[in-house]
Amino acid sequence: AKFIVGLTGGIGSGKTTVANLFADKGITLVDADIVARQVVEPQSPGLQQIKQHFGEHICNTDGSLNRAVLRNIIFADDKELQWLNNLLHPLIRQTMLQQVAQATSAYVIMVVPLLFENGLDRLVNKTLVVDVAPEIQISRTSQRDNVPDSQVEQIITSQISRKDRLAKADDVIDNQGDLADLTVSVDALHNQYLKLAQQTL
Ligand code: ATP
Incomplete structure (x- = not known):
């Protein structure tokens, strides 16, 4: 069985950005x-x-x-x-599980925005939460999508709360810094996951 990391986080937290950093290391992404x-x-x-x-x-x-x-x-x-x-x-x-089975990388990242909300955390070996404060979610998302803050706020409210998401996380990436900080965090997690995947074989 493949070692699966479930990557999640609220709207605009940086899931795609983080997932692409793992993909740069040759890790297969399965995107919900x-x-x-x-x-x-x-x-x-x-x-x-x-x-x-x-x-x-x-x-x-x-x-x-x-x-x-x-x-x-x-x-x-x-x-x-x-x-x-x-x-x-x-x-x-x-x-998603078929795509995981077909993957050849050391482990697989499942990118699932509503990982906890939809109970898909049961399919993964580790959950990884990308975390930022709501103010950052709002500023980054409204900039990216050119939508009003109120629309982003409404989506945040519809998702699991930051507190509950963090409580369910095995691992957390703080994405409140710049992209250089993020790369350092991803490097460290990647090395951890390589070890865990090897132990799981
Ligand atoms: P969604 O839930 O809406 O799909 P997401 O969690 O995939 O969003 P991203 O699209 O990766 O989030 O990031 C949201 C925006 O913030 C993007 O425009 C991205 O380029 C930017 N961003 C992500 N991380 C950082 C960072 N550390 N510093 C500055 N900007 C960032």
């Missing part, structure tokens, strides 16, 4: 957001089931999922939201 799109690609079994359930109008003319239509349906009907989650969550989970 990417997998969530792959399982509903045109022709995929996931999209076939969605079409069977909601009808052909759930697809665009090019065969891709019409996310706006789907969003409207599940926003208005909790049963349909549940149906969709019951379909997608196991599919996403399975596909």
